[in-house]
Amino acid sequence: MDLLRIDIVAVLRGLLTSFIYAALFVGLWHLSFDQWYLPAGIRAASLLLLRYRLWPYVFIGDAAAVMYLRIPQATNDEQVIGAIVASILLLPLISIIPFISRLFIPKFSKAGLWQPVIFAAMAIWTALWMQTINAFTMPQPVTLEIFLRWAAGYYLGMLVIVPPILVYDRAREAEPVVSNFVRDVGLAGVIVLGLFLGLMAAPNMENSLRVVLLLVLITPAMALSAVHGWRGAAIGVTMTNVAIGLSIPDLSKLGDHNTTTFNAQLVLAFFATILIISGELFSRHFEALRRLGIAEEKAKRIARLGIIDTEQQMRDRVMFLMQCQNQIEEAQAQLVARLRAEGNHSAAEEVIRAWVMQPQFFEAHNSALYPVSILSEGLYHALQSSSFPVIVAGGSEVRFRLKGQPKLLSTDAQLTAYRTISSAIGVLSAAHPAGYRVHARVWIAKRSRGIYLCIEAVGGGRLNATMASSMSEIDIDNRVQTRNGASWRRRGHQISVLLPDTDTLEAYRSFGPINQASPFGV
Template sequence: MSDGKLVNGLQSRLQDFPEGLLVAALYAATCWAARQVSLDQFFLPAGIRVAALLICRREMWPYLLLGEYAYFAHLRIPLIDRHGLEWVVVSSAYQFPIVALVVFLHRRSASKETGTWLLTVSAAAAVLIGVGTLLIAYALRPTAPSGGFITIAFRNTLGDYIAILTVAPLAMVWTRRHDIDWPSLLSSRCIYAGLSLLVCGVVSILIPHDSPAEKATIQLLMAVPVIALTCLQGWWGAAIGMPLMNIFIRIGTPVTGLPESFDLDSFKVQLLTAVSGSALLAVGSRITHHYHQYTVQAKGRRQAISNARVSHIVGEGDLRNHVASLRSISDGLEVSLSSTVDWLRVRGYHDMASSLLSIATVHSRKFREQTSLVYPTTMEHVGLYLSLQVGGIGEIWEQTERIVQPHLTGDPCRLSLDLQLTAYRALTEAVSLLLEHEHGQLKIRARCGRIGSTHGIVVTVGSVDARHRFSRSTATMAIGRLSGRTQAWGGTVQCRRNRIRMSFGEPPTC
């Protein structure tokens, strides 16, 4: 078994070999090309290194290391005579493993969060490489770098940090491109913010280098559309806008043509953008985190409402089937009683037949009233309003002598039968609750209509006496017993002084 695993592992490594060599060559070429346009305050190979580690799977990391050494070999072998072999070997071998270790330690965080861990990776990689390589240079090179240790370390660290924050977020956007809400990202507001960023960037490039104040002002104004993108899209907006801002600042930075060029005015702007960019990534990450939490909760809420609605619909269907079975039995009994009445009349027992028919009629009517309370079948033919008035519930309310003439407006037949049934159940339950726990006469109001794209109905059950106020226990019971039905249809239940107000809504069927 172990031999089979070994063979499979070797085969997998051999299959990755051509791809790995290609990755190594591309990585070395990219680092070399990026160095040609880099400054010590904006050192792009540091960002390329982190981005490559984020994009490539771990099986490709040894090939990235090979590409790194090839890049350093081309760059530093000519420097052996001037700086010494020890510095060339140690400094070249130090950087990639350290950054790879930093990225590896953050891999678990990368799967849980969106972007705050990237700030830790950038800061750790920039400090370890910027300070570490300088310490190696002081220790192994025959002549120490000129300029002072703290000054050079700060410039190198900031240059690496800005470069990482320029390239690494774009790499994360690429690796998680399937998670991006592209319709939202391509909305008109995001497009306007992006165009504003591009306009400010182009203007900052066109301003002459002998006007540093105007150039710095335009460069700082680029932060405004980046902030807008962050507010609109969270971490994704910051990850796209901030690298573009850094690239425009780099293009507008005057250079001497040497890799170690430095411009103090641009360095001040870059220092501000590094701080603001870090803040935007952190804020954007929290915005995205809370947005994801909100969408998950909203999805769960919609699913719960949908499940409740389906449960109510299924329950009503079961009740309808039970009522149909009971009425089928009742119809059979009525046929049998009718036959018995006819048999009695034929044989001259007219009084007995009349008495039996009268009793059967009364009990049949009461039976239908009771079954209509279980499920109002008349609603399928005449709608909600007439079912309340001609069904069994209407007669029960009339017998209490506490329900005044209801005020019903609109056409309930425009609503779905399921919504009418839910409103019917909630209304009858509210009336029953008030009849049991409150005194005085009650009035029912209902209004069907449409608000925007939503069809619905608003039902109010309240006391006729405007001075009457429901008890707190009644209000608590009303909200507890009626909220499930209203929420299942996107509505609410409110208990205000002397009335209960319920709303139900549904999307248009057309």
């Protein structure tokens, strides 16, 4: 019972498809001419995009629409029978080309460069069968001119209907759309509408001027194709095609043929094919570049996560060392107290003198491993600590000119700046300078923030690269690239770096301030 109900629902949906198809066919037929036949677009879209199980209902809808249009034109019983036979046979014969196309290209919306070829093959195939059927069923002349007019009309009809549907189909698949696409389409539409109104306002315009205006109508499609690739070409060609088709004089007269407009339509058909092909090639290259950009951005994110993970590990090690230091200090204090209690004051003083330099030693090396003071005091405090010149600059003098509030930056950005300054000093140390100057400026804008760094070697000789300085230079490049920053050298002995603070990684949260009640005593 459930199976029967499902079948009935499928049949009802199929019949609804037949009705909608027939209604669209008849409606578009009344807006069509031999040289601009819109129902061909409905046929192509249905056969190329709908599932095979809906094809029988499309055949039914097409046959009903064609019989509705052709039988009233018949003057005798033979022509009535011919119209019925032609209506039943025409679309199944036309469907041979779409069927073959879909065998080799299952997803027509991704057919790309093959789409104009398939449209052209369907147009020629349809015109051939139309002339063949009419030769047997209706007293119509069979000439090359009529054949070309029909083929061009079918091709242009497909270019009006199918491309916008394909644009919608690609949009459903989340294909990226350039943000200004709607704006550019609207601007092109205004230009096309203005030219179209100019054509309609002067129906008795000279043919030469009319041809010029008709050809100018193609330029918005060319512009959209150049800017937005295949999507722009599809929309632009459709707008131009509609404007040229509606500009045909005496639209209400069935079978009317306007040679001037037809010549412009032939030019449009040629340029439309070129635009769709070139637009597809443009879109492919754009997509390749986009994917490359995504891959590059993903690599940067992975690199940044790797740097953050490394910093986290070093921070954990420093915390462990500080805990060990606290335990050693407690043991030392207990030892001194016991020695004094036993009356060994001289031994206690000796222990104290031996331990005086140890806290400074621990602090210096902990800062070199991970500047913990950044977490609570900020970047500038870490730079101006007593251990920075000793560990980073090898004991050389380091003068600072610091501006701005580094605490407004994320901890990750401050750590990156600290490491970059250290690496820059490592690069410049190859010149054996007498000292260094470090200029840092934190900048805050409406939608961005970051820090500018300038590290300069004072005095010294020629900057000869060493293994250590080369590794430091690589470290600077890696940190700058992962943050989408910039770096450059000035006069050989000066390194400038711009580091934007882009809070795009949730990993920043792992670098929040440490609780003052931490067991590490920080």
